[in-house]
Structure formats: C-alpha cells, structure tokens
Amino acid sequence: MSLGILIVDDEPHLPHQFARYLRKHGYDVYTASDGEAGLRELQKNTIDLVLLDLRLPRQSGLEVLKRIREIEPELPVVILTAYGNVQTAVEAMKLGASDYLLKGFDLEELLLVVKRALETSAMSRELRQLKRERSDNYHFNHVVGHSDRMRAVFELVAKIARSDATVLITGESGTGKEVVAHAIHEQSARASGPFHPLNCAAIAQNLLESELFGYEQ
Structure with missing residues (x-):
C-alpha cells in the first residue's frame, strides 16, 4: 500500500x-x-x-x-x-x-x-x-489472581502508579513483590525510564551503602 x-x-x-x-x-x-x-x-x-x-x-x-x-x-x-x-x-x-x-x-x-x-x-x-506491549506484559498479566483481594491489589497498583509518592511493598518471598513493583513502574509517568531491581538481602550489610551510593564520600 x-x-x-x-x-x-x-x-x-x-x-x-x-x-x-x-x-x-x-x-x-x-x-x-x-x-x-x-x-x-x-x-x-x-x-x-x-x-x-x-x-x-x-x-x-x-x-x-x-x-x-x-x-x-x-x-x-x-x-x-x-x-x-x-x-x-x-x-x-x-x-x-x-x-x-x-x-x-x-x-x-x-x-x-x-x-x-x-x-x-x-x-x-x-x-x-x-x-505498549512491554507495558501490557507487566500490567497485570504476570500477577495471577481473580479473588476480590487481588482485584483490590490491581486497583491499588493503578492508583499508586499515578502518584509520585514513594511506595513500600511488603510480603513473603515469592509473592510477587518485584512483579507488582514493575507493574507500578510501567503504568507510571517514569515508564520510559529504567527499572533496576536490587536484591538488598543478597548484599553484605557492610557493603549495602557502598552498593547503593558508591564508594567515594
């Protein structure tokens, strides 16, 4: 054409x-x-x-x-x-x-x-x-659940994504905290920027500050 x-x-x-x-x-x-x-x-x-x-x-x-x-x-x-x-x-x-x-x-x-x-x-x-495809992939497709409680989580994620507030996500290991964090990022105004997950528990306590903020004062 x-x-x-x-x-x-x-x-x-x-x-x-x-x-x-x-x-x-x-x-x-x-x-x-x-x-x-x-x-x-x-x-x-x-x-x-x-x-x-x-x-x-x-x-x-x-x-x-x-x-x-x-x-x-x-x-x-x-x-x-x-x-x-x-x-x-x-x-x-x-x-x-x-x-x-x-x-x-x-x-x-x-x-x-x-x-x-x-x-x-x-x-x-x-x-x-x-x-758009990337956003769809991380929208809620990777968060499994159809209960009323999960729908409430989806609604909360959508609401949080429109805010500039700092967000703390808590939960046991394997419950999908990083997936939810990624979903919030992909629906936010910062979606065009990078998303960097960091497993703080895997970093020695005396190295965490240097890992996050650098070695030089």
Missing part, C-alpha cells in the same frame, strides 16, 4: 511539480492551496506525511500546524518556506514539525527529507508499539 503525502502550498506550479515527482516514486499525493482545504484533505484521505508551506492565505502555516497537531498528534509535518529564519524554524519545531526546508531545494533533496521523515515516523510508531 502506497504512503500518502499531502502538500499544502498556495503557489500555482510548485506543488504540482512536487506531486508529479513524488508520485513517480510510488507515493499517493494530494494537494491543497490553503489551510482549510488541507485539513479537509487530511480528514478525507489516509495521510502519512504533510509538506506544509509557512505562508498561506487566510491563516499561516504555523496555525495550520497547530490544527494538524490537534487532529493527528503524531503525523510528521515538514515545513516549506521561502522565508527561512532561525526563529520561525525553531517555532515550527517546537510545534512538532519533523523537518524544515527552504524553498530553492532540488527534488532529490525533497525526496530525501520525505523518506527520512517517514522512516523516523515509522520507527517512532514501532517503539510506541513495543512500549
């Missing part, structure tokens, strides 16, 4: 030139001459990347970019402009633009930027999927 590219640019000839070139390389390409038309195309068609001019009639490209982010937060958007300046580029990137091209670029450069943005977007989707 071909990937869809939307070009939003009010110039009379360039968008069609870009579209012909990108179609030759196997993309489905749609064009729009202003922001509202572009947003309609975005809602009608499957779009995988947007090439967006900064200077558009009625509303600026940055305003259109904000609207795109509301509709498709993860959709890659490459800004096209003949009025390149660092401030505008930084503002566009802060709003979520994937890349920035000054008009005057050649078609090969356009194709390179398109491929790079699409590849980066695909990698991001794959990483998010892997993260």
